[in-house]
Structures are given as structure tokens and as C-alpha cells.
Amino acid sequence: MKNLLKLSAGLLTAAFLMYSCDGISDSLKNDRLEENPVPAPEVVEGDPGSADFTRLVTIGNSLTAGFKDGALYDLGQSYSFGAQLAAQLAFAGGPETFNQPDINSANGFNAAASNPEQGVILGRFKLDTSIPGPSPVINGDLPGDFEGDRSALHNFGVPGIQVGQLLTAGTGTPGDPAFNPFYARFASQPGASTILGDALAKDPTFFTLWIGNNDVLGYALSGATNPAILTSTSDFQQRYQAVLQQLVGSGARGAIGTIPNVLAIPHFQAVQWNVLEFGEAEAAQLNEGLATLNAVYQGMADSNIGPLAEFTEEDKEQREVIYQAGNNPVFIVDPGLMDIGPQLDFLVTAGQITPEQREALEPYRQARPMVQGELLLLAAAQQLGTLADPNNPTSIRGVVLPLAPQFSLTMENIVEVETARQTFNGIMKAIADQINASATMVAVVDFDSPESIFTRLLGLDGSGLGVQVGTRTLAPDFSPNGVFSTDGIHPNARGIALVTNDYIRAIESAFGATIPHISDAAVLNIPSVQICAGDCVSQQSGRPSGSDVPLVLNFNNFSY
Numbered sequence: 001m002k003n004l005l006k007l008s009a010g011l012l013t014a015a016f017l018m019y020s021c022d023g024i025s026d027s028l029k030n031d032r033l034e035e036n037p038v039p040a041p042e043v044v045e046g047d048p049g050s051a052d053f054t055r056l057v058t059i060g061n062s063l064t065a066g067f068k069d070g071a072l073y074d075l076g077q078s079y080s081f082g083a084q085l086a087a088q089l090a091f092a093g094g095p096e097t098f099n100q101p102d103i104n105s106a107n108g109f110n111a112a113a114s115n116p117e118q119g120v121i122l123g124r125f126k127l128d129t130s131i132p133g134p135s136p137v138i139n140g141d142l143p144g145d146f147e148g149d150r151s152a153l154h155n156f157g158v159p160g161i162q163v164g165q166l167l168t169a170g171t172g173t174p175g176d177p178a179f180n181p182f183y184a185r186f187a188s189q190p191g192a193s194t195i196l197g198d199a200l201a202k203d204p205t206f207f208t209l210w211i212g213n214n215d216v217l218g219y220a221l222s223g224a225t226n227p228a229i230l231t232s233t234s235d236f237q238q239r240y241q242a243v244l245q246q247l248v249g250s251g252a253r254g255a256i257g258t259i260p261n262v263l264a265i266p267h268f269q270a271v272q273w274n275v276l277e278f279g280e281a282e283a284a285q286l287n288e289g290l291a292t293l294n295a296v297y298q299g300m301a302d303s304n305i306g307p308l309a310e311f312t313e314e315d316k317e318q319r320e321v322i323y324q325a326g327n328n329p330v331f332i333v334d335p336g337l338m339d340i341g342p343q344l345d346f347l348v349t350a351g352q353i354t355p356e357q358r359e360a361l362e363p364y365r366q367a368r369p370m371v372q373g374e375l376l377l378l379a380a381a382q383q384l385g386t387l388a389d390p391n392n393p394t395s396i397r398g399v400v401l402p403l404a405p406q407f408s409l410t411m412e413n414i415v416e417v418e419t420a421r422q423t424f425n426g427i428m429k430a431i432a433d434q435i436n437a438s439a440t441m442v443a444v445v446d447f448d449s450p451e452s453i454f455t456r457l458l459g460l461d462g463s464g465l466g467v468q469v470g471t472r473t474l475a476p477d478f479s480p481n482g483v484f485s486t487d488g489i490h491p492n493a494r495g496i497a498l499v500t501n502d503y504i505r506a507i508e509s510a511f512g513a514t515i516p517h518i519s520d521a522a523v524l525n526i527p528s529v530q531i532c533a534g535d536c537v538s539q540q541s542g543r544p545s546g547s548d549v550p551l552v553l554n555f556n557n558f559s560y
Contacts, residue, residue, distance in 0.1 A: 046092030049512035050440070051253050052205040053094035057154055058082030059166065059199050059247075060210035060257075063499075064157025065182070066100070068485035068492055069530075070136070071108030071124035072143070072159055072182065076485075079493035079526060082155040084500045084518065085208065092515050094206075100155040101186035102148065105141040112487070113537070114140060125486035127478065128532040128539065133381070134478065134486035135538035146186035156199045158183045162214045162231060163239040166196045196243055200250055207247050207254035208503065210445075212240065212428065216420045217262045217489075223377060223406035224413035225335070230420060237427045244431055248441045255443040255507050256432060258425040260454040263375060263417060266477050267488035268409065271376040275384065276328040276399060283323040289394055293364060294320045299352070300343055306350075307342045319368045329369040330376060330384065333402045336412045337366040367402035373411060378488045380407040422448075443510035445503050453498040457483060467498070470520035480529050493526045 058064050058081065065072060066080030077083075077100055086098035107123025113136040114122045123140030127133070159182050161171065170176035171194065172187035184190045188198045199207070215231035222229065231239075247254055262268075278286065300308050301316035315338065321331055344361050347353045353361070370376075383403055388395040395401050409417070425448065432442045447454045450461050457476045459465040466473045467483070474494065475482045483495035491499060497518045504515045532539055 045514075046089075046516060047512075047514040048092045049508070049514070051507065051511040051513055053089040053092055055202055055205045056086055056089060056094050056098070056207070057156060057199045057202050057204040058085065058208045058210075059156045059195065060208070061157060061161050061214055062159035062490060063213065063496075064155065064208070064210055065159050066155075066157065067159040068487070068490045069124040069126070070110045070112050070134075070485075070487040071140070072103050073105050073108030073124050074103060075106075075527065076108070076124070076493070077103055079496060080155060080157065081210070081496050081500060081503075082157060082208070084497055085503055086154065088500065088504060088515050088518065089206075092513055095154065098154050099148070099152045101146040101150075101153060103143060105143070107137050107140050109140050109142050110136045112136075116142065122537065126530045126532045126536055127480070127486050128536050131538060134488075135532055135536035137532075137535045138537055138540065139535065143181060143185055150186055150188050150198075151201070153186065153198075154202070156195055158195060160214060161195070161211070162218075163211050163236060163243060164231070166211065166243050167194055167239060169194055171195060196246060200246065204247075204250065204252045207252050208257070209244065209247065209254060210257035211243070212236070212259050212424050213262065215424060216259065216417060219420075220262055220268070220409065220413075220417045221377070223404075224409055224416065225406050230416075231424075233420075233423055233427070236424050237431075240424075240427060241431050244435065244442070248435055253441050253443075253511065255445060255503055255510070256428060257445040257503065258428055258447050259421050260447040260452075261418075261458065261460060262421060263409070263414060264454070264458040264460065264476075265489055266482075266484050267378045268375045270378050270477070270488055271381045271384075272327075273370040273372060273374050273376060274327040274329045275376070276323075276330060278323055278325060278328060280325040283325050283328075286323045286399065289400060290321050290323075293361070294322070296347075296353070296361065300340070300347075305346075307346050310338070311340060311343055319364075321369055329371065330380070330398045330408070331367060331369055331400070331402045332398070332408045332410075333363075333366050333405045334368055334410050335366060335405050336410055337368060339365050341365045363401055370408065371411070373414070375409040375414065377407050377409070383407055440510050443503075443506040445506040447502070451502075451505070453495075453502050457495075457498075469498070469523050472524060478529055480531070482529065486529055492528050494523055494528050497523045497526055 064081050066077035066083070068076035080100065083098050083100065086094055090096055110122045110124060114120055121140040121142060122136040122138065125134040125136055128135040158165070158171070158180055161180055161183070165171040165178050165180060168178050169192050170178035171180050172184045172190040173179055174184065183195055187193050188201065215236055219226065219230035244256065297316045297320050300311040301313045344358055344365070348355055348358045380398070380403060384398040386397050387393065388397055388401050397403055429444055429446070432444050435441050446452065449455060453467065455461050456463060457467045457474070466475050472481070476484065478484045478486045478488055478492070483491055483498065485492040501517045504517055507513055508515055
């Protein structure tokens with residue numbers, strides 16, 4: 001009690017002294033202010049130059065929408081490309097508010113991991129450091145209709161779309177091959193309106209257009225197994241020209257982005273082609289089990305009878321599987337490889353192998369070890385080392401049995417994907433040059449330029465991986481210090497901030513504008529990857545009852 005009384009008395013005394021000395025204190029502060037005035041807060045000003053940012057619209061795919069970590073969710077949407085760019089353009093006459101079709105879900109809907117038919121609705125990926133790797137959160141939400149004012153929207157980014165889907169009402173029509181639920185939820189007239197039409201209805205003075213990634217990325221994500229989703233050059237040119245000419249024809253100026261190097265993103269870089277690591281004993285045991293397969297290859301190469309004459313020593317060397325201590329290439333199916341089914345059938349006819357042996361050799365008709373430079377998709381990590389047949393301990397995927405083709409990209413595939421990407425980028429820039437012939441209407445953000453964040457981040461300029469931001473080096477991965485989200489495809493919020501600065505530089509150069517960039521300090525203050533905190537599937541004691549949460553995630557459902 002005495003201590004309490006002493007404390008109370010002290011507080012009262014202090015209060016009295018503070019009250020009594022108010023005048024003296026104010027005088028001292030005023031004297032100090034005259035000698036050392038408080039600096040006025042920095043006034044950030046911009047200048048639109050020849051552009052007019054008053055009525056801004058952003059058009060594109062998931063990169064524009066705010067899709068990250070395998071889902072469209074609240075936090076990701078709040079740091080969308082459109083939102084971050086609009087915040088900077090506001091200093092140069094842009095809109096004070098930037099309206100988006102809010103998803104109203106903390107975790108969103110993870111199409112790659114969910115199984116709605118069985119009641120499994122999972123959300124965005126987080127990083128489980130114990131794996132280490134991405135894992136979906138257990139509480140997801142199916143996307144519902146946007147309940148806000150659809151006529152007031154500025155962001156027309158729709159996850160998963162290709163260029164042609166900007167132009168067709170089918171994008172908002174259930175049952176149509178072009179249907180996209182993310183557009184249908186905020187379309188002005190679902191089934192009748194188009195994304196481009198809705199954007200033009202805003203009478204924009206300035207637009208951004210970042211589209212085309214899915215016209216090539218979807219094909220790469222299929223392991224180059226679905227040619228139907230690779231847009232043809234003629235279709236791409238016709239569709240892109242129609243979109244850009246309508247935007248410029250409205251009187252608006254704008255900025256377009258090219259397609260970054262899609263094969264350099266973590267989704268195609270995280271799992272290395274020679275990820276299989278064995279000790280000497282393991283390698284010897286595997287080689288013993290594969291000796292019969294290699295003997296068949298050798299016998300075919302040594303024979304010149306019938307169709308066996310087509311199988312050469314070079315074919316044998318390309319296909320044989322011999323493991324050693326250390327790192328080894330993954331064993332894959334290569335659809336571009338000669339199909340040796342006819343040769344195997346001939347061996348049965350010639351009595352060299354039995355029908356049962358022929359059946360056992362069926363998986364190896366177009367199989368070979370990978371070579372350096374070829375790529376594995378992120379989903380391959382959940383296939384490698386698993387058993388194709390739980391009752392057969394030797395049916396090890398990617399080791400004894402070749403990995404299915406949708407999990408890898410061969411050199412032929414890589415050339416095809418990169419050729420399409422560069423062709424599409426050339427088309428974009430040529431159309432922009434044509435439009436700008438008389439007056440600059442379109443700024444081009446070339447993500448292959450040496451200054452681009454993607455070029456610097458991915459080390460494509462020879463400078464090494466990572467990019468310096470302030471005092472830190474940010475990595476091209478989905479670690480807490482990375483700039484990609486946990487799906488390995490989409491940049492995280494920090495990465496999008498760096499992309500936004502690329503757009504700002506291009507806009508300033510094209511239109512003589514002055515726009516504040518997102519500072520290094522601001523970039524580092526933006527959330528990066530979130531860590532699992534007991535809410536991820538990987539951290540649950542068992543999978544949800546009555547469900548079938550896939551062990552292998554369907555990463556084909558990811559798109560820009």
C-alpha cells in the first residue's frame with residue numbers, strides 16, 4: 001500500500017509539474033523550431049505529359065486481376081497490378097479510387113487443388129517450410145457474383161483468358177467453350193457483353209493491356225501435350241490487332257506489355273532435370289533391375305532384320321538407363337521420340353521375347369533419360385519417386401517407369417514455346433509501331449529489354465539471378481525473400497510492384513509524363529509469401545473425410 005501511495009503521489013506531482021510548466025515548455029519548443037524547423041512533408045507531384053489518366057482501365061488476365069498463390073483472394077487483389085499502378089497514376093491526374101470486382105474471400109478458390117464435386121474447396125497456397133513447398137489452405141471459397149457497381153469498375157483483369165476471350169460474349173456464357181467464371185461474375189450482361197466492350201463503356205482516357213501470356217503459357221503448362229491451346233500466329237495477330245485498334249480508336253492512349261519469358265519462371269525451374277540423387281548401392285540396385293531393358297535396346301541396335309534396322313546405336317545410347325552415385329536425369333516419355341512399338345511387336349513375332357515381356361515393355365516405347373537444358377514442371381515434384389502400382393515396389397515414376405509427358409518439356413518443346421512467345425511479342429510491337437506512326441498513342445513495355453525486371457531478375461542479361469532492391473537481393477523464387485507467389489507462376493505483390501515500375505518508365509518515356517515510382521522501401525514493405533500456420537492441408541493429421549484431395553496438383557489449371 002505504501003508503494004502504491006508513493007506511485008500515485010509521484011504521478012500527481014508529475015501531472016502538476018507538466019501543467020504548471022506548459023507555458024515554459026511551449027516557449028522552449030517555439031525557440032527550438034525557429035532554430036531547427038520541422039521539415040515539411042515531401043509533396044509528391046506528377047505530370048501526365050501528353051497522356052490523360054483521368055479515366056483509367058486496366059485490361060488483361062490474372063496478372064492484372066491480382067491472382068496469386070493459385071487463387072484470386074482479397075490480399076492478392078488489393079495488390080493487383082492495376083491497383084498498384086493506379087495508386088501511382090493518381091499523382092498525375094489518375095482516379096483517386098480504383099474499383100475492382102472484389103472477390104470477398106480471404107483464401108479464394110484453388111482450382112488446382114480443389115474437388116468441388118466431392119465437397120473439397122481449398123484456398124490459396126501458402127509455403128510450408130517443413131516440406132519445403134507450397135500447400136493449399138483448408139478453408140477456400142467458391143467465387144460468387146460481384147455485388148458491387150459493375151459500371152464503376154476500373155480493373156478488367158480476368159484470370160485464365162487468352163486474347164480472343166476479350167472479344168467474345170462466350171467468355172461470360174455458361175456452357176460456351178470460352179466461358180470464364182471470373183468474367184461472368186462481374187460482366188455487365190453475362191452472356192451478351194464482352195470484356196473489351198465493358199472496358200470501352202467506361203469511355204477510358206488511358207488503358208493498360210497486358211494479354212497474350214495464356215496464348216502460349218497454357219500449352220507449356222500441359223507439357224506441350226495439348227496443341228489446341230497454343231494460339232496460331234494468324235489468330236493471335238488478328239485478335240490482338242482488333243483489341244488494340246478498338247482501344248486506340250476510342251481516343252484513349254495506353255500502355256501494352258509483352259509476354260515475359262514464361263519458361264524462366266519457378267514453375268519450370270524449381271525441379272531440376274537431374275534431381276534424382278542416389279548412393280552407390282542404390283544406383284547399383286536400380287541398374288540391376290533395368291539390365292533387361294537395356295539388353296533389349298542393345299539387341300535391337302545389333303540387329304538389322306526387318307524394322308529393327310531402323311533402331312540404331314545412337315537410338316540405344318539415347319534410351320538406355322544407367323544410374324550412378326550422385327545426381328541423375330529423370331526418366332521421361334518423349335512423344336517426339338521414335339515409337340518402337342513396331343520393333344517390340346517384331347521381337348514377339350520372331351520369338352525373341354514373350355507376349356508377357358512385350359506387355360511389360362509397353363511403357364518404354366518412347367522413353368529416355370532427360371538431357372541438360374530440358375525442363376520439369378513443378379507438378380513433377382509430386383510424381384517423382386511415387387509408385388504407379390502400390391503393389392509393385394519397382395514401379396517408381398521417373399526412375400524405373402518413365403514420367404508421363406505432361407510433366408516435362410523436351411528441347412523440341414522448349415523451342416516451340418519460345419518461338420511462339422517471341423513471334424507473339426513481335427506482332428504486338430509491330431502493331432504498336434503501326435499505330436504510333438502518326439502520333440504516339442501506345443507505350444510498349446518490353447519485358448525482354450535489358451532494363452526489364454524479368455530480364456534482371458531471371459538473370460537473362462547474364463548478371464546472375466536476383467535483383468537488388470534497396471539493401472536486399474530479391475530472388476526469382478517463391479521463398480519469403482522471393483518475388484514469385486507460391487504457385488511458381490504469378491509474381492507476388494512485391495514482384496507486381498517491380499513490374500508496375502517497368503510500366504511507369506515506359507509511360508514516362510512515351511508520353512513525357514512524370515510519375516512517382518514505387519520506392520525500394522515501399523516494395524520491401526509489401527507482403528511477400530505467407531507461411532502455413534496450421535491452416536494448410538499438409539499440416540492436417542488426415543485429409544478431409546469423404547474427399548479426395550489430389551496428391552498430384554493439377555497445375556494445368558494455373559494461368560496468367
